[in-house]
Amino acid sequence: MESLSPAIGVVVPARVPHFSSLRTLTPLLPIWRPKSNRVRRRIRAHAENTRPPSSAASAAAAAIDYSDPSWKSKFQEEFESRYDIPHLTDVIHDAVPIPSTFCLRMRSPTEDFADGYPSDEKWHGYISNNDRVLLKVIKYSSPTSAGAECIDSDCTWVEQWVHRAGPREKIYFKPEEVKAAIVTCGGLCPGLNDVIRQIVITLEIYGVKKIVGIPFGYRGFADKDLREMPLSRNVVQNAHLSGGSLLGVSRGGPSVSDIVDSMEERGVNMLFVLGGNGTHAGANAIHNECRKRRLRVAVVGVPKTIDNDILLMDKTFGFDTAVEEAQRAINSAYIEAHSAYRGIGIVKLMGRSSGFIAMHASLASGQIDICLIPEVPFNLRGPHGVLSHLKYLLGKKGSAVVCIAEGAGQDFLLETNAQDASGNIVLGDIGVYLQQEIKRYFNEMGTPADVKYIDPTYMIRAVRANASDGILCAVLGQNAVHGAFAGYSGITVGICNTHYVYLPIPEVISYPRVVDPNSRMWHRCLTSTGQPDFV
Numbered sequence: 001m002e003s004l005s006p007a008i009g010v011v012v013p014a015r016v017p018h019f020s021s022l023r024t025l026t027p028l029l030p031i032w033r034p035k036s037n038r039v040r041r042r043i044r045a046h047a048e049n050t051r052p053p054s055s056a057a058s059a060a061a062a063a064i065d066y067s068d069p070s071w072k073s074k075f076q077e078e079f080e081s082r083y084d085i086p087h088l089t090d091v092i093h094d095a096v097p098i099p100s101t102f103c104l105r106m107r108s109p110t111e112d113f114a115d116g117y118p119s120d121e122k123w124h125g126y127i128s129n130n131d132r133v134l135l136k137v138i139k140y141s142s143p144t145s146a147g148a149e150c151i152d153s154d155c156t157w158v159e160q161w162v163h164r165a166g167p168r169e170k171i172y173f174k175p176e177e178v179k180a181a182i183v184t185c186g187g188l189c190p191g192l193n194d195v196i197r198q199i200v201i202t203l204e205i206y207g208v209k210k211i212v213g214i215p216f217g218y219r220g221f222a223d224k225d226l227r228e229m230p231l232s233r234n235v236v237q238n239a240h241l242s243g244g245s246l247l248g249v250s251r252g253g254p255s256v257s258d259i260v261d262s263m264e265e266r267g268v269n270m271l272f273v274l275g276g277n278g279t280h281a282g283a284n285a286i287h288n289e290c291r292k293r294r295l296r297v298a299v300v301g302v303p304k305t306i307d308n309d310i311l312l313m314d315k316t317f318g319f320d321t322a323v324e325e326a327q328r329a330i331n332s333a334y335i336e337a338h339s340a341y342r343g344i345g346i347v348k349l350m351g352r353s354s355g356f357i358a359m360h361a362s363l364a365s366g367q368i369d370i371c372l373i374p375e376v377p378f379n380l381r382g383p384h385g386v387l388s389h390l391k392y393l394l395g396k397k398g399s400a401v402v403c404i405a406e407g408a409g410q411d412f413l414l415e416t417n418a419q420d421a422s423g424n425i426v427l428g429d430i431g432v433y434l435q436q437e438i439k440r441y442f443n444e445m446g447t448p449a450d451v452k453y454i455d456p457t458y459m460i461r462a463v464r465a466n467a468s469d470g471i472l473c474a475v476l477g478q479n480a481v482h483g484a485f486a487g488y489s490g491i492t493v494g495i496c497n498t499h500y501v502y503l504p505i506p507e508v509i510s511y512p513r514v515v516d517p518n519s520r521m522w523h524r525c526l527t528s529t530g531q532p533d534f535v
């Protein structure tokens with residue numbers, strides 16, 4: 001949860017700039033010194049894509065006045081207001097809650113509500129609206145501790161609480177008046193079907209009868225050739241047994257106002273949006289448009305990103321599965337490299353701007369000699385470059401395996417400025433480039449190297465979720481429904497420090513979460529690979 005400050009080359013905790021100017025914080029933070037101008041340029045290029053946007057940057061200009069004895073409580077107040085979660089009653093003041101129909105002990109599956117809603121007297125499994133989860137759980141004693149995120153020079157402990165997720169005693173929608181829609185956007189990710197399934201099942205438990213899927217992402221709201229898909233427990237019963245999305249996904253699509261027009265036409269008053277940063281930006285815009293039109297609509301996101309690049313969360317669903325599935329590719333690369341005479345295996349893994357999959361997969365496999373991620377610059381050539389280390393490895397143990405994230409080393413490639421339909425920059429293929437450069441290097445040296453390149457991207461993304469992701473998907477899907485029924489909108493669900501929370505969307509998407517080169521996890525990865533600094 002951090003970004004690289006391009007101007008000063010220090011690692012800056014992501015949450016801090018909202019409260020303090022970067023200049024104020026600079027001396028407090030562990031300094032990470034790049035060794036060359038070229039490397040500095042690379043840090044800057046990466047930071048351009050990952051740093052907070054200008055609105056957040058201007059918020060950062062509001063420095064904390066540490067001489068104010070009450071700075072800590074002011075910090076907390078501001079934090080609380082930023083992490084407050086929007087509610088229907090913010091704009092629809094006369095919305096009246098009713099007792100929850102989510103009442104596990106009392107309902108039979110066939111019960112309807114003709115005679116009124118069941119009483120909650122015997123069921124106490126609800127979450128209080130005032131329950132909170134602690135966002136940060138480490139008390140750093142010094143800004144020089146690995147991965148330290150400090151607010152002042154003493155690393156003063158300031159509690160930062162966020163809203164706990166789960167079913168509430170009072171709800172703001174009558175189930176028989178709900179038409180719920182689910183949409184899955186962006187790229188595929190293991191677990192999409194699991195989340196869809198849990199949303200449908202939970203909606204039915206509340207008593208909702210009208211549930212539909214919007215086909216092929218936001219596009220499905222506008223494309224007249226695409227029909228919404230009726231969903232029920234029957235339809236989704238075995239959906240989680242296969243990967244992909246039963247609704248289909250897409251990038252790009254209609255404008256926010258066209259989407260809200262379409263929701264009004266369809267009578268959709270609960271929208272569940274599964275997607276990454278871009279999708280959540282869309283979900284927040286839909287939420288704001290609904291507010292502008294004073295619609296009684298709940299928009300709830302479930303973060304889907306295989307890259308794990310959403311701020312604040314322990315992880316996003318599908319990430320564990322991706323790391324697990326990547327082991328197969330890494331093991332194959334290892335076997336190929338190990339069985340060849342002077343063999344080098346290369347595996348390219350996903351991660352547009354964040355190297356989480358590459359880092360975790362390298363650590364898990366124990367078979368990687370060199371892990372390259374976008375956050376950590378490297379040289380290919382020169383005495384400290386990747387190529388010369390490969391030469392050393394071939395001499396020492398006869399083979400080597402490299403794991404590289406797709407967003408790493410982009411400054412070695414020609415920029416095309418091409419964008420996909422969602423406006424994401426289309427990256428050059430660093431895996432192919434690395435393969436060519438390694439071949440060229442060993443040819444130039446006149447010593448052989450047998451290079452095998454594996455790109456398992458789409459094979460990984462398309463698999464079904466593993467058991468741990470299956471559980472995460474189940475909890476997130478259920479909590480999304482609880483949040484909508486509780487009247488919250490413009491929120492997303494997540495796991496923070498092993499507990500489940502609701503977060504306001506803007507806080508989790510202000511920029512992509514990236515690996516902190518000063519974090520313990522990256523240090524562990526380096527310990528495991530034994531790789532040197534390539535700068």
Ligand SMILES: Nc1ncnc2c1ncn2[C@@H]1O[C@H](COP(=O)(O)OP(=O)(O)O)[C@@H](O)[C@H]1O
Binds near residue numbers: 276
């Ligand atoms: N800033 C934005 N505002 C509104 N919609 C957006 C925004 N960015 C992306 N979208 C829409 O969100 C969807 C998914 O975005 P994309 O970046 O492809 O995937 P992801 O959500 O996984 O990051 C696309 O339909 C795209 O048009």
Ligand SMILES: O=P(O)(O)OC[C@H]1O[C@](O)(COP(=O)(O)O)[C@@H](O)[C@@H]1O
Binds near residue numbers: 186187305306350406
């Ligand atoms: O080829 P596609 O479908 O555009 O997807 C490629 C991208 O999808 C990702 O898996 C991320 O997708 P999202 O942005 O949808 O989470 C990246 O790792 C990769 O760059």
Ligand SMILES: [Mg+2]
Binds near residue numbers: 277
């Ligand atoms: Mg995206």
